[in-house]
Amino acid sequence: MRGPHYREVVDTGPRVGFFEVHSENFFGRGGVPHDYLERVRRDYPLSFHGVGMSLGSVDPLDPGHLQRLKQLVAIYQPDFVSEHLSWGSFGGRHLNDLLPLPYTEEVVDHLADRVRQAQDFLGRPIMVENVSCYLQFEHTCMSEWEFVAAVAERADCDILLDINNIYVNAHNHEFSADEFLNGIPAHRVREIHLAGHTVKRYEQGAIIIDTHDHRVCPEVWSLYQRSVSLFGPRPTLIEWDSDLPELDVLVEEAAIARNIMEGAGHARVA
Amino acid sequence: MPGLREIQERFSANILDAGAAEILRDVKPGVFEPGLRLQVYRNNVYTGFTEALRAVYPVVEKLVGGRFFLYACNEFIARQPSGSGDLHDFGSEFGPFLAAFEPAGELRYLPDVAQLEWYFHETYHEAGAGVLDLEALGRIPPEQYERLRFQMNPASRLMKSKFPVVEIWRVNQEDFCGEQLVNLDDGGVQLLMIRCGEEIEMHPLQAADFKMLSRIARDDALGDCLRAAQDIDPDFDLSGFLPRFVANQTLVGFAVS
Numbered sequence: 001m002r003g004p005h006y007r008e009v010v011d012t013g014p015r016v017g018f019f020e021v022h023s024e025n026f027f028g029r030g031g032v033p034h035d036y037l038e039r040v041r042r043d044y045p046l047s048f049h050g051v052g053m054s055l056g057s058v059d060p061l062d063p064g065h066l067q068r069l070k071q072l073v074a075i076y077q078p079d080f081v082s083e084h085l086s087w088g089s090f091g092g093r094h095l096n097d098l099l100p101l102p103y104t105e106e107v108v109d110h111l112a113d114r115v116r117q118a119q120d121f122l123g124r125p126i127m128v129e130n131v132s133c134y135l136q137f138e139h140t141c142m143s144e145w146e147f148v149a150a151v152a153e154r155a156d157c158d159i160l161l162d163i164n165n166i167y168v169n170a171h172n173h174e175f176s177a178d179e180f181l182n183g184i185p186a187h188r189v190r191e192i193h194l195a196g197h198t199v200k201r202y203e204q205g206a207i208i209i210d211t212h213d214h215r216v217c218p219e220v221w222s223l224y225q226r227s228v229s230l231f232g233p234r235p236t237l238i239e240w241d242s243d244l245p246e247l248d249v250l251v252e253e254a255a256i257a258r259n260i261m262e263g264a265g266h267a268r269v270a
Numbered sequence: 271m272p273g274l275r276e277i278q279e280r281f282s283a284n285i286l287d288a289g290a291a292e293i294l295r296d297v298k299p300g301v302f303e304p305g306l307r308l309q310v311y312r313n314n315v316y317t318g319f320t321e322a323l324r325a326v327y328p329v330v331e332k333l334v335g336g337r338f339f340l341y342a343c344n345e346f347i348a349r350q351p352s353g354s355g356d357l358h359d360f361g362s363e364f365g366p367f368l369a370a371f372e373p374a375g376e377l378r379y380l381p382d383v384a385q386l387e388w389y390f391h392e393t394y395h396e397a398g399a400g401v402l403d404l405e406a407l408g409r410i411p412p413e414q415y416e417r418l419r420f421q422m423n424p425a426s427r428l429m430k431s432k433f434p435v436v437e438i439w440r441v442n443q444e445d446f447c448g449e450q451l452v453n454l455d456d457g458g459v460q461l462l463m464i465r466c467g468e469e470i471e472m473h474p475l476q477a478a479d480f481k482m483l484s485r486i487a488r489d490d491a492l493g494d495c496l497r498a499a500q501d502i503d504p505d506f507d508l509s510g511f512l513p514r515f516v517a518n519q520t521l522v523g524f525a526v527s
Contacts, residue, residue, distance in 0.1 A: 024355070024356040024357065024358065025358070027356045027358060027395075028358065028394075028395025028396060028397075029395070029396055029397035029424065030395070030396060030397030030398055030424075030425070031393070031394050031395045031396050031397065031398070031425065031465065032394055032395075032465075032468050033394075033395065035467075035468070051355075052354070052355025052356050052357070053355060054355055056274075057278065058274055058275045058278055062354075062355060065354075065355050065356065068356075087278060088355060089282075089355065090278040090279055090281070090282040091279070091282070092353065093282060093286060093351040093352070093353075094351065094352040094353060094354060094355055095282060095285060095286070095315045095352070096315070096318050096319065096322075096352050096355070096357045096360065097311065097314050097315045097318055099278075099281065099311065101274070101277075102274070102277060106273060106274055107274055110274060134307050134310040134311065135297045135298070135304065135307035135308070135310075135311075136297070136298045136300075137277065137296055137297060137298065138295075138296055138297065138298050139271045139272065139296070140298075173300075174300075200310075202302065202306070204301045204302055205301050205302070207302065207307075207310060209310065209314075242321070
């Protein structure tokens with residue numbers, strides 16, 4: 001849920017299962033964002049999704065950041081708290097982006113340790129999300145799905161699986177998205193993200209950029225369908241962060257996801 | 271094999287310090303050369319920061335135009351790295367940066383407009399407060415007035431400018447209809463900004479009221495505040511001041527020390 005939709009969400013109460021917000025959008029001590037979030041909280045479950053904890057950085061975790069998140073969690077009691085498998089700062093300088101990590105044993109250990117630190121501080125579990133990326137490191141020595149599964153296993157935490165990010169990376173790094181899905185332990189997948197992206201064309205070919213400014217594309221819907229059959233129905237979020245459409249568009253997209261989940265449910269029953 | 275520390279050091283240097291090239295050797299080449307892949311990240315990082323500044327400083331952008339704003343943002347981002355994982359903290363120094371930014375030197379009012387917009391951003395995210403308990407205030411014995419300290423609403427800011435910044439801000443709002451003309455000779459303003467619910471109000475103040483609130487804001491005792499205000503206006507008295515600034519929720523509490 002983004003600022004321009006706050007009022008409409010509160011006024012119209014759209015038929016969706018939950019709302020997710022970027023935790024940092026509520027790091028202020030109060031004000032307009034909190035006034036709305038309190039009202040949304042009365043009618044919907046909440047999920048807090050962080051973009052700034054910098055789990056993968058070698059910089060120490062910022063206790064101020066964790067404290068602000070802890071306060072939010074205490075006030076709103078969200079169903080989910082999640083962060084990204086990425087890094088965002090070095091030497092105290094923040095790039096405020098979800099930057100890529102090498103897939104190595106060193107990094108799996110580092111992330112597992114940091115997830116545990118964050119969970120201990122917050123006094124509750126967090127989920128970790130796979131990110132889009134536009135490069136791979138030379139010394140990477142495992143696939144991304146092995147990496148994600150290993151972090152979740154070693155930290156004993158759940159996974160927020162972003163299907164669009166899998167699609168983006170499968171294109172950008174030429175692997176099979178299905179192989180990715182098959183490599184993820186189903187019992188750890190607690191939430192799913194869907195989003196739109198942008199194809200950027202160069203002379204040599206195309207890179208897909210994870211822009212969150214379009215509808216979910218047909219290929220990602222198909223991949224979602226396969227993930228539902230693999231993992232079962234999971235709370236599913238439509239992410240849209242720039243060039244925001246009318247709220248109705250987001251509600252429509254959420255309804256498509258719900259239909260796919262219900263379809264899969266019937267299929268199993270039948 | 272480089273460790274995670276080396277990777278992050280080289281990567282951030284490439285993005286923030288004008289393309290330091292060491293990281294390129296650590297990136298797998300493929301259809302796209304490593305430099306282009308890093309460029310995708312540089313674009314994302316700079317776009318993220320620029321969008322954050324654009325969200326806080328729409329009037330500055332309108333005053334200087336989109337292209338110049340982008341240029342100023344790029345210079346600012348390169349000189350003032352973000353110090354927080356929360357992007358809302360980024361950009362507090364944009365006003366002082368603009369004051370020293372020579373290409374914007376002709377627009378002398380620009381730094382103050384930026385300061386006004388930053389205060390807007392702060393009060394939007396700041397906690398509100400209840401109403402001052404007038405009955406409790408009435409029970410304070412007069413001999414303790416001298417040592418009273420009032421508390422300002424956290425969602426309020428005081429600002430002084432040599433320029434008519436409120437007027438400049440007002441005529442540059444999206445919904446403003448009319449002549450976008452401001453006479454810079456109209457003089458400066460001493461301003462109280464306060465958020466009430468969703469609305470952020472701006473109240474131009476008399477010099478004595480401004481002095482009084484400035485002293486309260488720095489936690490001076492009432493006697494000292496009053497003498498400072500009366501230095502400016504000998505007729506200043508509390509019976510006019512207090513009801514007004516309690517009613518508009520600028521003063522939200524008090525203590526005797």
